[in-house]
Structures are given as C-alpha cells and as structure tokens.
Amino acid sequence: MAEALIYVLLEQLASVVYQHTNEAVKLVLNADQDVKSFSSNLKTIQAVLEDAEKKQVMEAKVADWLEKIKDVSYEMDDVLDEWNTELLKQQVKEEADTKKKELNEKLTSIAADRELYSFHHSAIVGLMINN
Structure with a gap:
C-alpha cells in the first residue's frame, strides 16, 4: 500500500518537473528545490x-x-495538487494575455479600415467618444 502511494507521488513530482519548464512558473511556484528534495527522500524510503511492509x-x-509515511504521502498529494493548480492558473493567464493582445490588434486593424468606407460619425457615438 505505502509503496503504491510513494510511486504515485514520484510520478506526480515528475509531472511537476516536466511542467516546470516555463521560467515564469518557476518564479511563481519557487518549488524547484522542494521537488528535488521530495524526490530524493521518496526514493530513499521506497528502497x-x-x-x-513485511x-x-x-x-x-x-x-x-x-x-x-501514508499520512505524509496524503499531505504531499495535496501540495502537488496545489502546485498543479498553480501551473494551470499560470498557463491560463498567459493564454488570456496573449489572446487580449491578438484581439486588440484585430480591433485596431478594423478601426483603421473604417476610413476605407468614408463612414460618418453618428451624433450619439460622437458624444460618447467626446465624453
């Protein structure tokens, strides 16, 4: 039983390390040393x-x-879940930031294209722009 828990934790740590490639995430989580220490201790115990058990x-x-060991394994599982959640939050934030820039560029282009059509400002929109 304990061996299975340790194995799962080692797999989760490997996953965190794999996802840890983004430098910004490393700074947010600041977990690089913790992951190495956890892995080392778990491998020692696993041996x-x-x-x-006999x-x-x-x-x-x-x-x-x-x-x-079981108790600590469950606590570590919670910490790893939190790290993975933080990784996902960081990824979502980066994707949203990129998307906002893309949308702003598209809107800027569309706004610039309005001059091609010789549009006239409506009175209501003109008032909204001036205020």
Missing part, C-alpha cells in the same frame, strides 16, 4: 518499503512508521 506484522513501531 526499504518492501522490507518494512516487518510491520511483527513490529508495531514499523507499522507506525508506515502509517506516518
């Missing part, structure tokens, strides 16, 4: 989990140690 039947303190 002895099979033996620990020993937990005979030794209560080993069972307690495994329970602590």
